[in-house]
Amino acid sequence: MRLVIARCQVDYAGRLTAHLPMATRLILLKADGSVSVHADDRAYKPLNWMSPPCIFVEHSAPEPLGPEAPTLTALWEVRGRDGDTLQISIGEVFHDSSHDLGLDPGLQKDGVEAHLQALLAEHPETLGRGWSLVRREHPTPIGPVDLLCRDAEGGYVAVEVKRRAEIDGVEQLTRYLELMRREARLESVHGVLAAQQIKPQARVLAIDRGITCITVDYDLLRGLDNIEDRLF
Amino acid sequence: MRLVIARCQVDYAGRLTAHLPMATRLILLKADGSVSVHADDRAYKPLNWMSPPCIFVEHSAPEPLGPEAPTLTALWEVRGRDGDTLQISIGEVFHDSSHDLGLDPGLQKDGVEAHLQALLAEHPETLGRGWSLVRREHPTPIGPVDLLCRDAEGGYVAVEVKRRAEIDGVEQLTRYLELMRREARLESVHGVLAAQQIKPQARVLAIDRGITCITVDYDLLRGLDNIEDRLF
């Protein structure tokens, strides 16, 4: 990884064009070939970047355009796979260092939607008394429904699981229901949106479409899971 | 901006929990208080981060847990606004430097959807012969339709503009059309999806719903605009 702090001017041309006037910034060159240009704010997103795979070329510094023009020390050009280009004109360099970081052992995550879905699959009774799981990832022609259950009366219920449900989650479940109801067996399948948090607008749309909203308690579900761990 | 290259272990707790084992990484501390932890790959995405506003606290180095345990030089804690925490245990430090970057003059973009919408608003005849613009951002109860036009016969047309149209663009326009058609004046409003590129699945769904798909040529539109610039 190479860290450069320098005055620079940046021009990107690809799906859009973008221009950064000359100013002092951090230029980050990673071992994967990627290049990113950071200002002194925004934790997550750089001002400009090029994702790998890409080709980095360093041109010799062009002659100054006039006696008043800033002296450039280098011109960097990064070419992406779709013909995207990132041109970085380097002025005064304040820092330039390289570091060998090695491979990262990687990230362990917990709490994402997949885990929530697994917990609900193991404990369908938390969605409704007497409910049982038919299968996870029940296939429909346009994609899998997260959970297919049966309620206490034996009726089918399609459950869409989200961490935070928004309007597109309702649209997604609506499409699934529409297609599932074309099957005789699932003609009267009911829809349930299960999420840790349901946005008000999503709730309104869901109710308008006869979809039941259930907010689930992730910590409670994890608790159930831990109790089971102790029992077995 | 402060750049630290160090062996570190990171734990994030917030919407999810995440753990990074001890390894050498770049820690970026920006002037806005944000913190991000980068490995030598994954392009511009940090492994962990905390967006501003957040509070940074440096604790004294804890005593080693045993004679074999790695010596920690510092323990950093970053607290976000929603109670998110990022804990960084710092081991050996290979680099530590600070730089004053100043405010960035900012980014200039061109070519995004807004521009495409503006060009189509100025040249509705490129969508259909004899078409005229009624208004941009025509309001509906659930949000504005990009363009409302009238065709050569005086019929209303609602146009959703996208750079690349996918299935959710069709859903969006469908919702707008459903609500617009509740108004007597717009009872028979027609739907048009206008985009530089339309994904096959989106096209199928649109046609199934009676929505017309039009691919627009951005460069051609810009050309029309330039010609106009010369004329006036």
Place this chain on the structure above:
DNA sequence: GTGTACATATCGCAT
């Protein structure tokens, strides 16, 4: 490879 959905999405705008 395409299509689909998820993300600690982030970001910007309007209400």
Place this chain on the structure above:
DNA sequence: ATGCGATGTGTACAC
């Protein structure tokens, strides 16, 4: 603040 849509979204997974 919240809602909503766009993003040079990036990323993983299934078909």
